[in-house]
Amino acid sequence: MNMIEPAPVRKSVTVRTSPQQAFDVFVSGMGTWWIKGHSLTQSGQKTVVVEAVAGGRWYEIGNAGEECEWGRVIACDRPNRVLFDWQLNADFDYDPGLHTEVEVLFEANGEGGTTVILEHRHLEKYGVKAKEMRGIFDSENGWGGLLASYMEKAAA
Numbered sequence: 001m002n003m004i005e006p007a008p009v010r011k012s013v014t015v016r017t018s019p020q021q022a023f024d025v026f027v028s029g030m031g032t033w034w035i036k037g038h039s040l041t042q043s044g045q046k047t048v049v050v051e052a053v054a055g056g057r058w059y060e061i062g063n064a065g066e067e068c069e070w071g072r073v074i075a076c077d078r079p080n081r082v083l084f085d086w087q088l089n090a091d092f093d094y095d096p097g098l099h100t101e102v103e104v105l106f107e108a109n110g111e112g113g114t115t116v117i118l119e120h121r122h123l124e125k126y127g128v129k130a131k132e133m134r135g136i137f138d139s140e141n142g143w144g145g146l147l148a149s150y151m152e153k154a155a156a
Contacts, residue, residue: 006134008121013147014113015154019106022114023079025154026104027052031061033153035146040068040092050084052076058084069094074101081105086120090129100125116150118143 015022025033031047039045041062048070051057056073071087071094084102089095105117120143126133136142 004121004124006123006131008119008123009134009137009143010117010119011143011147012115012117013151014109014115015151016113017154018112019079019108019114022116022154023082023106026106026116026150027076027078027082029153033146033150035149038146040070040088040094041066050082052078052082079106090126090133098125116147116154118147 034048043062043064058071060068072085075083086100100122
């Protein structure tokens with residue numbers, strides 16, 4: 001068996017809402033929960049936009065109106081799944097030649113809630129920085145903190 005190095009980052013959280021609502025907050029409401037300190041724009045983050053269709057853009061809008069590409073939507077199946085093409089390099093600059101994937105699944109848990117499962121994969125494409133980037137994505141400053149922020153918004 002061939003293990004991919006580094007392994008994908010996997011996180012899951014449970015929110016007390018329907019899959020439809022959980023999906024909508026994650027995708028359409030990304031600008032309401034994405035941590036403002038995780039901004040790539042010069043003027044700071046005003047919002048994050050996900051065009052929730054295959055081939056749609058995924059980008060940030062700064063407070064001064066500038067746009068910064070993050071990647072694309074590869075697949076969007078509301079309320080079950082969204083698959084992003086994350087195209088930010090190790091310096092968190094947009095790189096149209098870099099393709100890692102962030103897949104998010106929304107599964108009803110039978111108790112009126114939804115389990116949200118996130119996987120950020122193909123991290124080997126970061127080359128010599130792959131393990132370092134995995135550590136960043138897997139940290140509380142990475143997907144851990146982002147999903148905690150998302151959980152607060154989804155439960156509101």
